[in-house]
Amino acid sequence: MTPNILVVEDEDALATLLHYNLEKEGYLVALSPDGEDALLQIQEKLPDLVVLDWMLPKISGIEVCRRLRQRTETRNVPIIMLTARGEESDRIRGLDTGADDYIVKPFAMSELIARIRAVLRRLRPGLAEDRLHRGDIIVDRVAHRVKRGGKEVHLGPTEFRLLDYLMQHPGRVFSREQLLDAVWGSDVYVEARTVDVHIGRLRKALNDEAQADPIRTVRSAGYSLDLDG
Template sequence: MNPHVLVVEDEDALATLLQYNLEKEGYAVSVATDGEEALVQVDERLPDLIVLDWMLPKISGIEVCRRLRGRVETRNVPILMLTARGEESDRIRGLDTGADDYVIKPFSMTELTARIRAVLRRIRPGLAEDRVRHGDIVVDRVAHRVKRAGREIHLGPTEFRLLDYLMQHPGRVFSREQLLDAVWGSDVYVEARTVDVHIGRLRKALNKDEEMDPIRTVRSAGYSLDVDA
């Protein structure tokens, strides 16, 4: 599954340029044009990385960063800040607030995409790797294969994407709606109970004999990949 990048930028031309170039690099991209909308979008679908402009309408980028770092579910989301502020004191303030990197306008897209790759490698290494491992489960994204305890696990494409997404965020609880947006896409209408069906298929394929079920059902909340499994 392609990493999901949320671009928060109020200049339409720059937002369009960022979206076009990041999608060309293989990222799934969403755009918010102010700080308030950014916080709403993060609640609806947790991104893998946020490209966040400092100067935004309604809620500033630095305040958005501060709020995200103050919440358990978003404190580890990588944030790359864009700003015209080049003074050292401003850079220090942005990093102290919780930004993982800092790019000064004007910038080249080559530099920005390199910074994004570097942040993802450092903070979410699973997104930069062809193989992701959790416990005795290994997902090979290139070969599109899954193994558990050395044996081959045969999954359909939807179950594969579902497992890959859960393994990117071990321990985080996702609602059915969040999983629908992340795995099926926000522009596709699928009933929420469809998630239950595919989780059931995924469990059946993964679990054999006395093996611990790595997928935890959280009543009235959703599903999580159990960090203790």
């Protein structure tokens, strides 16, 4: 499954930058501007990882971390604290409260992405596979490349995320609404027929040399990746 990351950051410019760069890496990203809203969002939809600022309005990041670790349903959610508090005592407090990693601002975006991958590999190994290989299709999540039968397949970012999701569940039928929620995100309004358009583009790219179509249309139900043809 494509990892869902909740970014809790009250600085608009940084939140936008994080959203852009993490989406570019293929993650599904939600934003929260304060600790209170973050707890509500997590209660409604459990993320696969939280990037958490310490200094937040309403409820501090360290308190958010403490509350998440107290609850059974959120105890094991990976948390990376991202903060300007760089003293050793602050770092120790953050890790002791339950953060899985601690990054001090200013930071390099490449370092944050590498830390996210490392935490997911350690705590959510199924979400952090660098490569998906099903049938004659290979999805390289790090290089953002797709090959079929050893030949490069060129996909747009949405088609890439769509294929990535279908590759994770071969044979399972997904409705248009389920694909919208998984690939576009539940907080984005997109018409269901948009899925048909992107499925069409994905098919055209994958079947460029008259290979068997791996995507099965199930009437009145949705779509499935059928690698057995």
